[in-house]
Amino acid sequence: xxxxxxxxKPHSIKSGRDQPGNxxxxxxxxxxxxxxxxxxxxxxxxxxxxxxxxxxxxxxGFFGAVAGKGKK
Numbered sequence: 481x482x483x484x485x486x487x488x489k490p491h492s493i494k495s496g497r498d499q500p501g502n503x504x505x506x507x508x509x510x511x512x513x514x515x516x517x518x519x520x521x522x523x524x525x526x527x528x529x530x531x532x533x534x535x536x537x538x539x540x541g542f543f544g545a546v547a548g549k550g551k552k
Contacts, residue, residue, distance in 0.1 A: 514546045521546040 521543040528535060
């Protein structure tokens with residue numbers, strides 16, 4: 481195997497979050513950097529859609545995480 485084959489092995493490719501020194505490390509969640517307030521996230525969840533499109537299960541989870549931010 482040459483250097484090229486080793487470079488392209490799936491386990492050798494790391495996502496940007498896994499790179500050392502990245503400010504958005506894998507320990508942080510996407511909801512940590514959301515530009516949506518918890519109040520607005522609650523409204524979106526209550527309404528169930530954004531701009532006429534229904535929320536997907538992943539979007540519901542994201543907005544649920546943002547809406548619950550600060551609760552312990």
